[in-house]
Amino acid sequence: MKAPVFDYRAPRSLAEATAILRDAGPDGRVLAGGQSLMPMMNMRIVAPGVLVDINRIEELARLDADGGTLRVGALVRHVDILHSPLVKAGWPLMSEATAYVAHPAIRNRGTTCGSVAHNDPAAEHPSVLLTLGGSVVIASAEGRREVKAEDFLQGLMTTALEPGEMIVELRYPPVRPGTGWAFVEFSRRLGDFALGGAAALLTLRGGVCEEARLTLVGMGEGPVRVTAAEALLAGQRIDEGTAPELFEAAVQLARRAVDPTDDVHAGAGYRRHLAGVMARRALARALLRSGRTHHA
Amino acid sequence: MPEQQTITLTVNGRVHTKDVATRTSLADFLRDQLHLTGTHLGCEHGVCGACTVTVDGRSARACLMLAVQADGREVVTIEGLKDPAGVWHPVQKAFFENFAIQCGFCTPGFFATAIELLGQNPDPTEAEIREYLSGNICRCSGYQAIVEAVRAAAAAMQDHQRG
Numbered sequence: 001m002k003a004p005v006f007d008y009r010a011p012r013s014l015a016e017a018t019a020i021l022r023d024a025g026p027d028g029r030v031l032a033g034g035q036s037l038m039p040m041m042n043m044r045i046v047a048p049g050v051l052v053d054i055n056r057i058e059e060l061a062r063l064d065a066d067g068g069t070l071r072v073g074a075l076v077r078h079v080d081i082l083h084s085p086l087v088k089a090g091w092p093l094m095s096e097a098t099a100y101v102a103h104p105a106i107r108n109r110g111t112t113c114g115s116v117a118h119n120d121p122a123a124e125h126p127s128v129l130l131t132l133g134g135s136v137v138i139a140s141a142e143g144r145r146e147v148k149a150e151d152f153l154q155g156l157m158t159t160a161l162e163p164g165e166m167i168v169e170l171r172y173p174p175v176r177p178g179t180g181w182a183f184v185e186f187s188r189r190l191g192d193f194a195l196g197g198a199a200a201l202l203t204l205r206g207g208v209c210e211e212a213r214l215t216l217v218g219m220g221e222g223p224v225r226v227t228a229a230e231a232l233l234a235g236q237r238i239d240e241g242t243a244p245e246l247f248e249a250a251v252q253l254a255r256r257a258v259d260p261t262d263d264v265h266a267g268a269g270y271r272r273h274l275a276g277v278m279a280r281r282a283l284a285r286a287l288l289r290s291g292r293t294h295h296a
Numbered sequence: 297m298p299e300q301q302t303i304t305l306t307v308n309g310r311v312h313t314k315d316v317a318t319r320t321s322l323a324d325f326l327r328d329q330l331h332l333t334g335t336h337l338g339c340e341h342g343v344c345g346a347c348t349v350t351v352d353g354r355s356a357r358a359c360l361m362l363a364v365q366a367d368g369r370e371v372v373t374i375e376g377l378k379d380p381a382g383v384w385h386p387v388q389k390a391f392f393e394n395f396a397i398q399c400g401f402c403t404p405g406f407f408a409t410a411i412e413l414l415g416q417n418p419d420p421t422e423a424e425i426r427e428y429l430s431g432n433i434c435r436c437s438g439y440q441a442i443v444e445a446v447r448a449a450a451a452a453m454q455d456h457q458r459g
């Protein structure tokens with residue numbers, strides 16, 4: 001099918017874009033990579049009145065680190081993240097997750113900010129932002145505000161974005177030295193949306209877990225942080241001897257933390273089982289990588 | 297004129313200036329206004345890969361780009377793969393020789409994707425080829441011949457470079 005008629009605008013500056021968005025109100029929509037929006041328009045699931053194409057706003061293509069914080073501008077594409085030595089060195093969880101996002105042609109155009117704005121429950125980037133404790137910088141004609149990931153991601157394809165607002169960048173704080181990381185995912189075909197996945201971070205000092213993060217992907221209305229498992233692991237000595245029992249307890253908590261539904265791709269029972277499998281794999285891989293230092 | 301615009305772009309080395317409806321996809325523009333029907337449309341939502349073309353040197357789904365977004369850009373379609381002397385691109389030749397084309401519907405998209413892969417990685421392993429081509433669907437060939445064709449193209453291109 002073909003997209004319905006819309007008023008197309010291609011501003012050259014952020015100020016121009018936010019002015020158009022202000023005037024358009026709820027009828028306005030940002031077009032970034034178009035890799036989720038264009039399919040929805042072609043299928044006529046959405047029909048925006050005013051399409052604000054941000055692809056010509058060069059200031060949004062910035063990918064850099066500012067005082068240890070990674071900044072990912074609204075025009076940074078999945079492929080840019082995948083090939084960035086900066087991201088790989090300081091935020092390897094993000095590099096690892098991006099390899100699971102779609103296929104090359106889609107990664108060439110799709111943006112990380114667009115993924116977070118879209119907030120598909122099976123998407124990798126919202127879960128990575130949440131796991132890394134990142135935030136979203138939002139601009140409107142009135143000014144800017146910064147919203148933490150957990151407040152921005154509000155449920156099934158729902159976010160804190162209000163009419164007239166757009167994301168300008170994502171921010172990821174530095175990852176502490178000694179933190180092991182892992183992103184794992186299962187899908188039928190490489191590059192497809194996840195049937196299930198997990199992101200884990202384990203910060204170990206002297207063999208003792210100072211902090212743990214565990215997030216599940218594709219299990220409900222959005223990424224699910226398994227805070228009970230994080231609390232269970234924090235303060236524990238994690239080594240080859242203790243890991244099997246600790247991780248088994250975390251797996252049980254992961255399965256309890258999710259409330260998946262049946263769909264054409266998989267049943268709820270299968271998904272709940274997968275939540276545990278993914279959690280165990282992510283934790284095990286993160287443990288292997290912990291203790292190694294990496295800097296922003 | 298927000299619903300209609302004039303665009304100027306280069307397609308297969310030729311500059312075109314055309315009026316387009318802003319909602320027209322790049323794929324429909326190429327097919328209907330430039331009559332380059334080698335770009336095929338399977339799904340129109342990014343899943344099948346048949347419409348994949350090259351925009352400013354990177355593969356892109358022509359069904360998920362608006363023609364107006366290609367204003368000022370350089371597009372290469374399957375019609376532009378032959379060299380000026382009319383000689384097939386090594387990837388085209390390898391697909392032909394390895395029986396990697398049956399109905400040919402998926403072929404233009406596979407070419408764009410395979411050419412991008414070989415540009416980045418001149419000697420890919422079978423696993424790397426399968427991974428890179430994972431976003432292109434073929435309903436006929438069973439993929440094995442396609443993977444073999446890409447390996448053959450890689451070898452031919454490397455031989456050519458060595459002289």
Ligand SMILES: Cc1cc2nc3c(=O)[nH]c(=O)nc-3n(C[C@H](O)[C@H](O)[C@H](O)COP(=O)(O)OP(=O)(O)OC[C@H]3O[C@@H](n4cnc5c(N)ncnc54)[C@H](O)[C@@H]3O)c2cc1C
Nearest residue numbers: 030032033034035036037102110111114115117123167342
């Ligand atoms: C075949 C296929 C497979 C895919 N597989 C995956 C996958 O495995 N994992 C995955 O995560 N994604 C997948 N995607 C989606 C892809 O990652 C998209 O790139 C991403 O979801 C959206 O980014 P975009 O830049 O393309 O956004 P767009 O499609 O341009 O926009 C998506 C939505 O976000 C809004 N938006 C975008 N940018 C902003 C902004 N800066 N401010 C405010 N709102 C904004 C738009 O208004 C729209 O509502 C797939 C897509 C396809 C077609």
Ligand code: FES
Nearest residue numbers: 338339340345359
């Ligand atoms: S027609 Fe574009 S991907 Fe299927």
Ligand code: FES
Nearest residue numbers: 398402434435436
């Ligand atoms: S050759 Fe027929 S779809 Fe691939």
